[in-house]
Amino acid sequence: MHRSIRTAVCAVAAVGLVFGLSACSEVSDAAKDKASDSVDKAVDGVDKAVNEEYEVTYEVTGKSIDSIQFAAGGGTATNPKLETVDKPALPWKKTVTLRGILPPSVLPIALDATGEAAVTCKIIYKGKPIAEESGKGLGAAGGCVAVSPIV
Template sequence: MNRTIRTAACALAAAGLTLGLSGCDAAVDTVDKAVNETYEVTYEVTGKSVESIEFNAGGGTATEPKLESVQKPALPWKKTVTLKGIEAPTVVPIALDPTGAEVGCKITYKGEVIKEEKDAGIAAATGCVAISPIAG
């Protein structure tokens, strides 16, 4: 009797799994499209005494983005990059000044600000990290 119940339970579970997975086809197609789609964002950095800027320049992966650095940038600094899929738009400026540093960053997608931060002090560091507009 136990063997019959187990066999029936396994058959029902397999049937349920098959029906459930067939409904996932549309979701898989949507994810595949989102992962391969590209988009542009514009990074902006403003402030005073900015020593360096690191930013996701594209070309990496979502878990290991390719970061580029700019040392002693002329301000205001602006850069448009093309990212792919769920890569997070990221820009991290660092400012140092014993009399007071200031730094601000902004990420814009299709003319809309999707992330903005500011900081001030002797050592000011802020980061703008946004969720990919493709993923959201």
């Protein structure tokens, strides 16, 4: 008799386990669908950010600046297209259009043996500075790099 009760209890437990696991798989499928939707939205957001364009203005002031190198647009975020201006007239200003997560950057370089070189740079986005640096002395480099403002 005990054996038949044990068999019945095991059968009921097995049926309960089967129904419980199938319910979990239903929840799991719903959770997968929700996660998939979240991933799709994130991918859409990255795609939009990567293709969106923005404009920044580089400003450089100082004394004895030999060259200015800056991200001019084009290239990739890890390998941007850079342009160089030798012996720039100061103050120097340049507006460029960049795309996506490409970081705006400007690097003025002053190689003045007298030690009187001075460099200040700014990156302006929508009328507000998003990066500003200064440097003085021999080999002064007051480079500015900012995170893409659309990220």
